[in-house]
Amino acid sequence: MSLKYYYDLMSQPSRALHIILKMSNVQFEDCPVALRKGEHMTEEFKQNVNRFQRVPCIIDDGLKLAESIAILRYLSAKGKIPEYLYPKYFLEQARVDEFLEWQHITLRITCSIYFRSIWLDPLLTGVRPSNEKIEKLKNLMEANLDIIENIWLQKTDFLTGQRLTVADIFAACEIEQTRLADYDVRIKYPKIKAWLKRVRAGCNPHYDNAHTYIYKISGTAPNAKL
Amino acid sequence: MSLKYYYDLMSQPSRALHIILKMSNVQFEDCPVALRKGEHMTEEFKQNVNRFQRVPCIIDDGLKLAESIAILRYLSAKGKIPEYLYPKYFLEQARVDEFLEWQHITLRITCSIYFRSIWLDPLLTGVRPSNEKIEKLKNLMEANLDIIENIWLQKTDFLTGQRLTVADIFAACEIEQTRLADYDVRIKYPKIKAWLKRVRAGCNPHYDNAHTYIYKISGTAPNAKL
Numbered sequence: 001m002s003l004k005y006y007y008d009l010m011s012q013p014s015r016a017l018h019i020i021l022k023m024s025n026v027q028f029e030d031c032p033v034a035l036r037k038g039e040h041m042t043e044e045f046k047q048n049v050n051r052f053q054r055v056p057c058i059i060d061d062g063l064k065l066a067e068s069i070a071i072l073r074y075l076s077a078k079g080k081i082p083e084y085l086y087p088k089y090f091l092e093q094a095r096v097d098e099f100l101e102w103q104h105i106t107l108r109i110t111c112s113i114y115f116r117s118i119w120l121d122p123l124l125t126g127v128r129p130s131n132e133k134i135e136k137l138k139n140l141m142e143a144n145l146d147i148i149e150n151i152w153l154q155k156t157d158f159l160t161g162q163r164l165t166v167a168d169i170f171a172a173c174e175i176e177q178t179r180l181a182d183y184d185v186r187i188k189y190p191k192i193k194a195w196l197k198r199v200r201a202g203c204n205p206h207y208d209n210a211h212t213y214i215y216k217i218s219g220t221a222p223n224a225k226l
Numbered sequence: 227m228s229l230k231y232y233y234d235l236m237s238q239p240s241r242a243l244h245i246i247l248k249m250s251n252v253q254f255e256d257c258p259v260a261l262r263k264g265e266h267m268t269e270e271f272k273q274n275v276n277r278f279q280r281v282p283c284i285i286d287d288g289l290k291l292a293e294s295i296a297i298l299r300y301l302s303a304k305g306k307i308p309e310y311l312y313p314k315y316f317l318e319q320a321r322v323d324e325f326l327e328w329q330h331i332t333l334r335i336t337c338s339i340y341f342r343s344i345w346l347d348p349l350l351t352g353v354r355p356s357n358e359k360i361e362k363l364k365n366l367m368e369a370n371l372d373i374i375e376n377i378w379l380q381k382t383d384f385l386t387g388q389r390l391t392v393a394d395i396f397a398a399c400e401i402e403q404t405r406l407a408d409y410d411v412r413i414k415y416p417k418i419k420a421w422l423k424r425v426r427a428g429c430n431p432h433y434d435n436a437h438t439y440i441y442k443i444s445g446t447a448p449n450a451k452l
Contacts, residue, residue, distance in 0.1 A: 051377050052328070065320055067327035074323070077316035090303035094291055097300070101293035102278070104330030151277050 003028040006049055007056040008035045012112070013068035014056040015210040016173040020072065020166055022206040024081050028058075069100050072166060086166050095160045099152070099167035103174070107148065110141040111174045118181035141178070145189055148175075153191040157198060164202040172199045176211055179218040229254040232275055233282040234261045238338070239294035240282040241436040242399040246298065246392055248432040250307050254284075295326050298392060312392050321386045325378070325393035329400070333374065336367040337400045344407035367404070371415055374401075379417040383424060390428040398425040402437055405444040 005021060005028040007014035021028060033039045033055050040053045050057040050066050057066040065071055076086045087093045114137045122128045129137075148171065152159045159167045175185055175196065186193040200207045200222065208215070208222075215221035231247060231254040233240035247254060259265045259281050266279045276283040276292050283292040291297055302312045313319045340363045348354045355363075374397065378385045385393045401411055401422065412419035426433045426448065434441070434448075441447035 052373070063317065063320070065324060067324045069327045070320055070323035074316060074320040077319070090300060091289065093303070094289070094296055094300040097296035098291060098293050101295045101330075104327075105335050109331050109335060147278070 002061050004031050004059040005029065005056065006031040006033050006058065008033050009210055009213055010035060011055055012108070012173040012177050013170065015176075015214075016166075016170045017056050017068045017071060018210045019169050019173075019203050019206045020081065020085060021075075022209070023085060023203060024075075026075065026080050068170070081166075084163060084165070085169075092161075096165050096167050099159050100170065103167075103171060106144045107171060108174050110137070110144050111178055113137055114141045114183065115177045115181050118183075138183075141183075142188070145175075145185060145192065149189045149191045153195055158195065164199060168195070168199045169203060172196055172207075173210075176214055179214060179220045182218075184220075228287050230257050230285040231255065231282065232257040232259050232284065234259050235436055235439055236261060237281055238334070238399045238403050239396065241402075241440075242392075242396045243282050243294045243297060244436045245395050245399075245429050245432045246307065246311060247301075248435070249311060249429060250301075252301065252306050294396070307392075310389060310391070311395075318387075322391050322393050325385050326396065329393075329397060332370045333397060334400050336363070336370050337404055339363055340367045340409065341403045341407050344409075364409070367409075368414070371401075371411060371418065375415045375417045379421055384421065390425060394421070394425045395429060398422055398433075399436075402440055405440060405446050408444075410446075 003026065005018075007018055009015055009018065009032075033045075035055065039045065040050070040055060046053050049059065050064065052066050054066060056068050056071065057064065058071050059065075060074075065074055072081065072086060075081050076088070083089075087096060117129050117137055118134060148159070156162055158164050159171060175192070178185060186196070229252065231243075233244055235241055235244065235258075259271075261281065265271065266276070266281060272279050275285065276290065278292050280292060282294050282297065283290065284297050285291075286300075291300055298307065298312060301307050302314070309315075313322060343355050343363055344360060374385070382388055384390050385397060401418070404411060412422070
């Protein structure tokens, strides 16, 4: 087994890629990295695993590669990812790529900052952000959730069509993270609520396995086992 | 000619893709969109061009596609982009993809926010940010410029190896934008300074053509015509 997967299930793209690897039956050497203990910040990690000191990342046959979406494409090119998850036909792949490129500085950054500012930073510093700041961050995040609800999910059951792809998995993992900050996306967004159920059902048991800590820490495990 | 390219040369990824299309000898119908006039905010643009109301985007044989990197990959799949700019061999492509995915929430977001806060917002509102805010935004941006200088350009002439690729073009366009905010990356970063010269030389005359407005508005045209 030559593929080493370095990840922390508290990291959104780590979870997404973990789910994708499991659904794809990719065999890998399990290399969990505890971000909370700073295991990614050692010189050894920087030199031997990932020069950017982040997760997820892989080492495959000696190739060190970072960035979850670059890893996904690399594994797809090696024939490791089934076409239903990441299409090979260029017209279908373009639609999935459009989402994967769109989400970085929209959904991902705003959900991440919301989660960090409201959950992680207070945990580390003991200081809670002001209500004004919380409101501002929520508005920025909801501007992008509005786009998911009203544009991406306007006519289809999944983000890029009628079938689940990696786009849905990456997006769902970002949105699930906001549970930790006591944000319940299901209240305001009926389409997202129904879509999250479909994504979970389409990915289980791997979805629930990857979200074990998120459910546990947030105290918001979904009711039904899927 | 079936490819329509919608762009504004004041937008960084619009410029990058413009340079790439020109270097690739891709024929396209020129569709400039004046963001400053809000031409992307009309209902007509949303319905008929790009549902996300941003640039760059394309319409190709009826396919509407947004997101510069998704467009690049789509055109590459159609055989329109030369392999030296975006490699087809999966190991080389993975290295370029790693940069393209890395830059979104690091280099791109921090350079953009710096530029917007220091140049664009004051132009629109008449209010200059506080020195404290400027310093904070500069530090965030420089944390990523440090990574370009010390990691990406550590051992190679270009970001992903010894040859120019689309990774360099996307990155250079983000960094050039900061000229408008009176930031001169060349002072503190000798490797970036030398690399920017190489990127410009490798892309000209298309690089200077795409940057005409940036040079003019910032009053910082490079000395030598390349």
